[in-house]
Amino acid sequence: MGKITYDFSDETVIVTGGTSGIGREVARRFGEAGATVIVADIREEPKEDGESAPTHELVEDNGGRAEFVETDVSDPEDVGAVVEAAREFGGVDVMVNNAGIYREASLIETDADAFDQVFAINVRGVFAGCRAAARDMLDRGEPGSIVNTASISSEYAQVGHSMYDASKGAVMMLTRVAALELARHDIRVNAVAPGIIETTFGAGNPDFDRELGDGFILNDAELPDLNAQEIDPEIPMGHMGTPEDLAGSYLFLASDEADYITGHLLYVDGGYQIL
Ligand code: NAD
Numbered sequence: 001m002g003k004i005t006y007d008f009s010d011e012t013v014i015v016t017g018g019t020s021g022i023g024r025e026v027a028r029r030f031g032e033a034g035a036t037v038i039v040a041d042i043r044e045e046p047k048e049d050g051e052s053a054p055t056h057e058l059v060e061d062n063g064g065r066a067e068f069v070e071t072d073v074s075d076p077e078d079v080g081a082v083v084e085a086a087r088e089f090g091g092v093d094v095m096v097n098n099a100g101i102y103r104e105a106s107l108i109e110t111d112a113d114a115f116d117q118v119f120a121i122n123v124r125g126v127f128a129g130c131r132a133a134a135r136d137m138l139d140r141g142e143p144g145s146i147v148n149t150a151s152i153s154s155e156y157a158q159v160g161h162s163m164y165d166a167s168k169g170a171v172m173m174l175t176r177v178a179a180l181e182l183a184r185h186d187i188r189v190n191a192v193a194p195g196i197i198e199t200t201f202g203a204g205n206p207d208f209d210r211e212l213g214d215g216f217i218l219n220d221a222e223l224p225d226l227n228a229q230e231i232d233p234e235i236p237m238g239h240m241g242t243p244e245d246l247a248g249s250y251l252f253l254a255s256d257e258a259d260y261i262t263g264h265l266l267y268v269d270g271g272y273q274i275l
Contacts, residue, residue: 004248004257006033006255007033008033008094008254008255009033009035010034010090011034011035011093011094012037012038012086012089013027013036013037013092013094013095013096014037014083014094014096015027015038015055015098016040016071016073016082016097016098017040017041017073017100017149018038018040018055018096019039019041019044019045019046019055019068020041020047021197021199022194022197022247023039023055023096023099023149024046025243025244025247026096026098026243027055027059028055028058028062029251030064030094030250031060031062031063031065032059032064035064035093036064036066036089037055037056037059037064037065038066038067038068038082038085038086039055039056039066039067039068040069040070041068041070041071042070044068044070047200056068065089067085069085073097073126074120075128076132079125079129080132083132083136087136091136092133092136092137092144093142093144094145095129095146095147096146096148096149096250097126097129099121100121100122100125100167102201103117103164104160104163105163106159107162110163115163118164119163119167122164122167122168122170122171126148126171129146129148130146130148130174130178130189134146134187137185143185143186143187144187144188145187146182146189147191147192148171148174148175148190148191148192150172150191150192150265151164151171152195152196152267152273153168153169154191155169155172155265155273156275172191172193175189175265176263179263179264183263188259188262190253190258190263190264190266191264191266192249192266193268193273194246194268195267195268196240196272197242197243197245235270236270236271237270241268241270253266
């Protein structure tokens with residue numbers, strides 16, 4: 001059916017968590033649409049298979065312009081530095097706050113430090129990204145667009161998800177408050193809410209282990225096994241999504257096609273939120 005072609009030439013896009021999974025495909029698509037892409041991640045090598053090229057090389061191989069800036073989104077100084085790096089290309093026009101981690105444990109077993117760690121990346125990281133990008137856009141007197149990665153978990157509670165669902169609920173409200181405060185400045189803030197997407201997200205997440213050490217792997221036996229046979233029937237459309245299914249919604253929300261849309265949570269979930 002119909003196909004939209006986007007043009008982001010002359011625009012600079014930062015994608016946090018752009019090395020792997022959803023962020024990688026979002027970065028690739030913005031690059032394909034002509035943007036200069038800055039991939040901001042704690043790692044340069046993709047998690048997927050250890051053999052794929054880093055995202056900035058993938059973008060360049062497709063004729064785009066891209067660079068990698070090592071960034072830990074839980075550190076607001078790092079996030080400020082990546083926005084500063086975008087100045088070299090004229091300043092950030094589109095900020096995609098996508099980096100996130102997942103951890104699962106029952107409420108009574110959840111360690112408070114683990115809770116803080118999920119919030120530091122999933123919530124403070126998005127806050128820092130919104131703030132740094134908005135400050136830069138306002139300083140330059142330029143319009144802009146911010147797209148955050150929320151989740152079906154922003155509004156859908158699941159057993160064992162006290163850390164993750166609370167963090168994604170916060171991303172939804174951050175998106176709305178930022179949208180309100182920035183609306184008169186021509187800066188739109190929206191969020192994509194993915195459903196269950198095939199990435200290396202989830203079980204045994206090394207980002208979390210790296211930060212907290214082995215002692216914080218909670219209830220490994222209960223970590224979700226993204227087993228398609230069990231999950232697919234639960235999804236109204238009958239199958240998990242892919243990063244390719246999602247990426248277009250980021251370009252749409254960032255583009256002029258969405259110029260009267262702000263504070264919106266766009267579900268891309270095969271119908272999961274209907275349940
Ligand atoms: P992923 O693990 O494949 O990719 C996440 C990326 O974030 C990785 O490249 C990782 O290195 C990076 N990252 C982790 N901690 C970071 C930090 N402190 N600073 C900078 N980068 C960091 O996961 P994904 O599935 O692509 O997830 C991307 C986003 O989508 C997350 O916010 C996640 O919560 C959200 N999401 C995923 C799903 C899903 O089913 N996969 C569903 C809903 C929402």
